[in-house]
Amino acid sequence: MSVTEGSASPGTRTAPRYVGTSLPRKEDPALLTGRGSWTGDITPAGTLHLAMVRSPHPHARITGIDTAAARAHPGVTAVLTGADVDGEFLAGIPCGWPVTEDIKVPDHRPLATIEVNHVGDGVAVVLADSAAAARDAADLVEVDYETLPAVVDVADALVEGAPLVHDELGTNHCYTWPLATGDVDAAFAEADVVVSGQYLQQRLIPSPMEPRAVVCVPDPVGGGFTMYTATQVPHFVRDLLAAVTGIADTKIRVIAPDVGGGFGAKLNVYAEEYLALVLARRLNRPIKWTETRSEHHQATTHGRGQVQDVSVAATRDGRILGMKVELLADMGAYLQLLTPGIAVFGAFTFCGLYDFGSYSFTCRGAFTNLTPTDAYRGAGRSEAAYGHERIMDDLARALGMDAAEVRLRNLHPKFLEPRTVPSGVQYDSGDYEACMRAAMDLVGYPELRAEQQRRRDARDPVQIGIGIGNFTESGGLSPSKVAAGVRLQSGGWEQASVRMTTSGKVEVVTGTSPHGQGHETAWSQIVADRLGVHPDDVEVLHGDTLIAPFGRDTYGSRSLAVGGTAVHLAAGKVLDKAMLIAAHLLEADEKDLEFEGGRFRVAGTAGPSVTIQEVAGAASLAANLPDGMEPNLTADSAFDPPNFTWPFGTHICVTEVDVETGHTRIRRYVAVDDCGLVVNPTIVEGQLHGGIAQGIGQALYEHATFDAEGQPTAANLATYTVPSATDLPSFELEQRVTPSPTNPMGVKGIGESGAIGSSPAVVNAVIDAVSHLGVSHVDMPATPQAVWRAITAASRQTA
Incomplete structure (x- = not known):
């Protein structure tokens, strides 16, 4: 399949000058000098x-809530339970x-009214004049609970007789989703070798530098609401808030x-965003909530959480047939926005x-x-890459072959x-x-293998390992009509507007919403x-949904491939119109014009020319335009x-492992x-x-752990290990x-690739x-203790 430019303008176009160059990020001066604007501010x-x-x-089970002491606390305006707000x-x-x-979808209220289903499930809210007063008063709310049996391990959840998370569903089974291509049974029957492995994807806590935060402000004049929120998806937030509260999305x-x-x-759209909106409506006051780190560990979605059983059938020479x-995926207690699809x-x-x-x-x-x-960087794709690279x-x-050769x-x-x-899907290229x-x-792969053999022969206490992480990912999320066989409830399109002002400056409105990706810089390069x-x-x-009312936001390595392409196409439409106006001003046929360096002229001549800024001014004045043409240079x-797009790569990690302690040091990390x-x-x-840092974190350090009763044992950053810069090598x-x-544009996306190729390479x-x-x-995280135990267990088996 071939794709041509979305613009059909016949004139010669400017060759790229800025795309492909490392221009400094426009976003950075404000961030580096403390002039950023955060929801918490x-x-x-x-x-x-x-x-x-x-x-x-x-x-x-909630058997009673006493709010009297909290309501009497200085500075408190209101204390509300789930029963108080459920009608909103x-x-x-x-x-x-x-x-x-x-699929079985349990009822998930912003505040629980009858039963709580995980540590951190919300049961009441306190509203006060200060955040400190609100937190202090929250500690005074007395809730009586009748504890119920909990199911913690996802494998135990489907065992007959296991405690039910939701009695009304009658089961802990949420869904079964199958896919099959070819004759798998025949392939395994004729194979020379069958290899199977079970690999665990531990739960991860996202831990962004900025925690979640929301401020909802009622408009005293128009009757609407402005919500500031630390989100990747402002359009999703608007649309779901409207659907759940009944407030028109235009408000x-x-x-x-x-x-x-x-x-x-x-x-995602969380309980706190829904609550902030309905409470702002109810009390006609701005409502603000900022997440604490312990709340982040308990009530913000976790990543991963899978048991993977993978088998391959192959010939003696290593050809896979x-x-x-077989995946078992941990939903947790409820289905958030994308939980079952990850x-x-x-x-x-x-x-x-x-x-x-x-x-x-x-x-x-x-x-x-x-x-x-729910989603965590590389969602679904990272887990898949880990499974297929471990089985390789x-x-x-099993075949006695080199891992690269297979x-x-x-x-x-x-x-x-x-x-x-x-x-059954189609990769693009x-x-x-x-x-x-x-x-x-x-x-230097052969040299590393030679060094590895020398160390083994010498019984060096520090051994080296070479790990490969090949991967591809489905980026550019996603086509609207069908997402690779899984229908989504929102389209994968993206919207952009490009307009040139009277002075010749350019304003771009994009439906993507960055959170560190550098859209302002990259989009400027495309348009320039x-x-x-x-x-x-x-x-x-x-x-901002008022400035950019249409958009599908930022996730799934889609911003450039979908949002950037929309910007590219809108700019092409602006140039098409500018070409027509320039031809009119130069009294020439647009087919004869060339556009180079921001200037239109008849190709092959040194005659009169006109800049695109002059064209923009003429379009704005509208005094000398072709018949029937509307003023202004603007396009959607x-x-x-x-x-989808399908970025890919090969990551290779070189580790040094102390066989006496299990300690791992990454000596080199290479990625193409x-x-x-x-x-x-x-x-x-x-x-x-x-x-890559996140993938290394999963491979060696991070694990959201719980005890047998379901209490979190990594409830803060003192007990949940996130790698620091000193734990990481330089990346080549x-x-x-x-x-x-x-x-x-031929783009594919890069935002998640590092998190996909790295964890299998390291492990x-x-x-x-x-x-x-x-x-x-060795399961992730491959801590020194885990590696030492694996070495010790292996030595006992061979003793």
Whole structure:
């Protein structure tokens, strides 16, 4: 499939000047000098501060709530329970991704009224003149609970007789979602070797630098509401608030100011946002809530949470014939916006970069009495890459082959047009072998294997391991009509407007809402090249549903591939109109014009010319325009992609593991990524740095743990280990470019790639370092204790 430019203008266009260059980020001066604008900084006059009263139990029935002492506390305006506010809502908190028709969706109220289902479940709110007074008064609310049995482990949840999270559902089973292509049973029957492994995706806590926060301000004149919220999805917030509260969406303005990281946790609409809106309506006062770190650990969605059973069938020479995947996905206590779809989303990339004939995938979702899970950077794709890269190493060990050689024998050949892969979807383009060999060359793969053998022969107490993380991901989320076989309840299109002012400056309105990705810079580069202006003359407006009423926001590596493409197309429409006006002003045929360096002239001549700024002025004055043409240089564009984009890469990690202590040090980390056309190389590097750090965090450090009763044992940053800069190596990065045919710029996306390729590369490297000692499996996080235990257990088996 080929994609052409969305603009049909016949004139010659300016060659790129800014796209592909590392312009400094426009966003950074304000952030680096403390002039950012955060939701937590916003406190309108008359604000009431909200504090949540949360359940200390994972599962309990509410038998009584005494609010008298809290209401008497100085500065308190109101104390409200779930029963007090339930009538404000038309419905409970909705799930936006029901993956099957028979999925079980429990009722999820912003405040629990009868039963709490996880530690941190909200049962009451306190409103006071200060945040401190509200928190102090919240401690005075006395709630009587009748504790109930809790189910903590997702595997236990589906055992007959397990405690039920929601009695009314009659089961903890949420859904079963299957996919199959080819004859999987025949592939396994004819295989020379079958290898199986069970891999755990532990729960993760997103931990952005800025916690969640919301301020809702009633408009005393128009009767509407302005909500400031630290979110990735202001348009989703507006639309779901309207649906749940009955307030018209035209009366709800949502603004996402500067947002200090999201990582998927802010791709949601939470109880606190619904409560802030209805309480602002009820009390006619601004309402403000800012999350504490302990609340973040208890009541903001967690990431991951899967048990993966993966099997591959292969020939003696390492050719894969088929793959089977059985997933058990932990929903937690409720279904948030995307909860059930996250694991299902991985179905389409569990086959990775590998070409084989038969594939089956089944995912079962189950409820537990834990915090709900939802999107986390690389959602679904990271889990899939971990599964297929772990099984590739297990296959290599079973065959006595090198881990790289097994992968190279199974890669798809180079393709520049869409290619159907084992999961049944079409990847857009790829050159996987070239990417993988580039990473091997960069890291010095043969030399590392030789060093590894020398250390083993010498019985060095510090052994080295080499781990490979090949991956692809479905970026550019997503086509509106169908998302790779899973229907979403919101379209994947994106909207943009580009307008030139009378003075010739450019204003861009984008429906994407950044939280650190650098949209203002990248979008300015795209528009500057299209319109022949300087990026400093382009202003990008975003994150405000009044200014940008249409948009689908930022997640799923979609911003550039969908939102940036919409900007590109809108700028092309502006240029088309400018070409017609320029031709009129120059008394020439537009087919004869060329556009170079922001100036129109008849091609091949040194005659009269006109700048695009002069054209913009003429369009605004409208005194000398072609007949029938409307004034002003402005255009809208909505881009609805025909397919996902499929960024890919090879990450290689080199570890040093002390076999006496289990301590792991990352000696080198190499990554070669292909995200299609690169707009700003520095931004790409920054996205990769952050993503790789998160993947390393999952591989070696992070785990949201609970005791057998469902109490969190990593309830704050003192007990939940997040890696610091001193724990990370320098990253050696290279980029290759295989343009995507699904959009006119050939871009693919990069925001999640680092988090997808890194965790399998690191864990494979840890296991590889000690595999000669009999270790073939270590679960994440591969802490020194976990590695030491694996070494000790292996030595006992061989003794």
